[in-house]
Amino acid sequence: MQNFFNSNYLKNFLNSPTKKRLAENFLSLSALQAVNYLLPLITFPYLVRVLGPEKFGLIAFAQAFIGYFIILTNYGFNLSATREISINRDKKEKVSEIFNSVMMVKLLLGILSFFILVLILIFIPKFRNDWLVYIFTFGMVIGQILFPVWFFQGMERMKYITILNIIAKGIFTICIFVFIRKMTDYLYVPLINSMGFLVAGGLSLRIVSKDFGIKFILPSFKTLKYQLKEGWHIFISTVAISLYTTSNTFVLGLFANNTIVGYYAAAEKIVKAVQGLLTPVSQTVYPYFSKLYSIDKKRAAIILRKALYLIGGITFLISGVVSMFSPLISKIVLGPLFLESIPVLRILIFIVFAIGVNNILGIQGLVAFGYKGEFAKIVGFCSLFHLGIITILILRYSLIGIAIGTVITESLIGVIEYSVLKRKKIL
Numbered sequence: 001m002q003n004f005f006n007s008n009y010l011k012n013f014l015n016s017p018t019k020k021r022l023a024e025n026f027l028s029l030s031a032l033q034a035v036n037y038l039l040p041l042i043t044f045p046y047l048v049r050v051l052g053p054e055k056f057g058l059i060a061f062a063q064a065f066i067g068y069f070i071i072l073t074n075y076g077f078n079l080s081a082t083r084e085i086s087i088n089r090d091k092k093e094k095v096s097e098i099f100n101s102v103m104m105v106k107l108l109l110g111i112l113s114f115f116i117l118v119l120i121l122i123f124i125p126k127f128r129n130d131w132l133v134y135i136f137t138f139g140m141v142i143g144q145i146l147f148p149v150w151f152f153q154g155m156e157r158m159k160y161i162t163i164l165n166i167i168a169k170g171i172f173t174i175c176i177f178v179f180i181r182k183m184t185d186y187l188y189v190p191l192i193n194s195m196g197f198l199v200a201g202g203l204s205l206r207i208v209s210k211d212f213g214i215k216f217i218l219p220s221f222k223t224l225k226y227q228l229k230e231g232w233h234i235f236i237s238t239v240a241i242s243l244y245t246t247s248n249t250f251v252l253g254l255f256a257n258n259t260i261v262g263y264y265a266a267a268e269k270i271v272k273a274v275q276g277l278l279t280p281v282s283q284t285v286y287p288y289f290s291k292l293y294s295i296d297k298k299r300a301a302i303i304l305r306k307a308l309y310l311i312g313g314i315t316f317l318i319s320g321v322v323s324m325f326s327p328l329i330s331k332i333v334l335g336p337l338f339l340e341s342i343p344v345l346r347i348l349i350f351i352v353f354a355i356g357v358n359n360i361l362g363i364q365g366l367v368a369f370g371y372k373g374e375f376a377k378i379v380g381f382c383s384l385f386h387l388g389i390i391t392i393l394i395l396r397y398s399l400i401g402i403a404i405g406t407v408i409t410e411s412l413i414g415v416i417e418y419s420v421l422k423r424k425k426i427l
Contacts, residue, residue, distance in 0.1 A: 039173045040273060047176065047189070048266055049335050055186040057253070057262030058130060059137075060269075062190060064249035065127075066137045069113040070144050071242050073106050076234025077227070078150045079367060084230065085154020096214050099151055101223035103216075106145045113141060132187055139194020143168075146201025151208060164204050168196035233372040236380060243383035248390065248402055255394050264399050266334050267344035274322055275352050278315070278359060300369070301426045308360045308427070315356030322349045340399065347403040354410030361417035365426060374420055382413045 386409040393401025
C-alpha cells in the first residue's frame with residue numbers, strides 16, 4: 001500500500017492512458033446510474049400508487065413482451081459489435097463498415113419485429129384487447145435500434161451513453177408528472193417512455209456522424225452476413241438469458257391476472273434498480289478485458305480472479321442487507337397496496353449476488369476470453385431448466401415460486417461457468 005502512494009508510482013498510474021480512459025468511462029457510467037436511481041425514486045413510487053397493481057401489471061407485462069423484440073433487434077451486437085469496434089477503433093474505415101452493417105441488420109430485424117407484433121395483435125385476444133399499450137411500447141424497440149450503445153462502448157466513450165440516457169430519463173420523468181394524474185392515464189406511460197428512447201436515439205446518430213465522422217452508406221451483403229455470424233452465439237445466449245429474466249413477468253402473466261403480475265413486477269423493479277449498480281462495472285471492463293485478452297492472456301486471467309472476489313463479496317453484502325430490510329423498503333417505495341411484494345423481494349434480491357458473479361464468470365470471462373460457444377450452451381441449457389422449474393413453482397407457489405426458481409437458475413449458471421473456467425485453466 002505504501003508503494004502505491006509513492007509519488008512516482010501514483011503519477012505513472014494516473015498518467016496511463018488506458019487507466020485514465022477506464023476511470024473516465026467508469027465515472028460516466030456511474031453518473032448515469034446515479035441518475036437512473038434518482039429519477040425512479042421519484043417516478044416509480046408515484047406510478048405504482050397512481051396506477052395500482054392491475055394497470056402497473058399490464059404495463060409491466062407489455063414491456064416484458066416487447067422486450068423480446070428488443071432482444072431480436074439487438075441480436076447480440078451489444079457484445080459482439082462492441083468487441084469488433086474495440087479491436088478496430090483506430091481504423092476509421094473499418095469502424096464505419098462495422099457501424100453501417102450492424103445498423104442495417106438492426107433495421108431489417110426491426111421491420112420483421114413490427115410485422116410479427118401486428119400479427120399477434122390481430123390473432124391473439126389477450127393482446128388484441130389492449131393493442132394500443134403494445135403499439136406504444138414498441139417505440140422502445142425503434143429507440144433501441146437508433147441508439148448504438150455498442151458503438152460508444154467499443155470506442156470507450158461512455159460519456160455519450162450517459163448524456164443521452166439522462167435526456168431520455170429526463171423526458172420520461174417530467175412527462176409522467178405532467179400527464180399521469182389518474183389510473184385511466186395508464187396508456188400515456190408506454191408512450192412517454194418510448195418518446196424518451198426515440199429522442200435519445202435520434203441525437204445519438206447525430207453524434208456518431210458529427211463527432212466520429214461516420215458516414216452512413218449502404219453496406220455490402222458480405223459484411224451483413226459477417227455481422228450476423230459474429231453475433232449469432234451472443235444472440236442465442238441473450239434469448240436464453242431472457243427466458244429466466246424478462247420472461248419471468250411474461251410467463252407469470254400467462255398464468256395469472258394483471259394484479260398478480262403487478263405485485264411481482266414491483267418487487268422485480270426494486271431488484272433491478274439494485275442490480276443496476278453492477279452496470280457501470282460491466283460496461284466499463286468488458287471492452288478492456290476483450291482488448292487485454294488479445295494482448296496478454298495471463299494478465300487478463302489474474303485480473304478476472306480479482307474481479308470475481310471483489311464483485312462477489314460486494315453483491316452478497318448488498319443482497320443480504322436489502323433482504324433484511326425488505327418490509328421497510330417495500331413500505332417506502334411501493335406503499336400499502338403492494339404488501340404481497342415483500343416476500344418476493346426478500347427472496348429475489350439474492351439474484352443480485354448471483355448475477356454479479358455470473359457477469360464476471362460469463363461475460364467478462366467466457367465471452368471476453370473468446371468462449372462464446374460455451375457461454376451460449378450454458379445459458380441455453382439453464383434457460384430450458386428455468387422455464388420448467390418456474391412453471392412448476394408458479395402453479396404451486398405463485399409469486400414466491402417464481403422468485404425461488406429464478407435464484408436457483410442463476411446459482412446453477414454460476415456453478416457451471418466456474419467449472420468451465422477452471423477446466424480452461426483461466427481461474
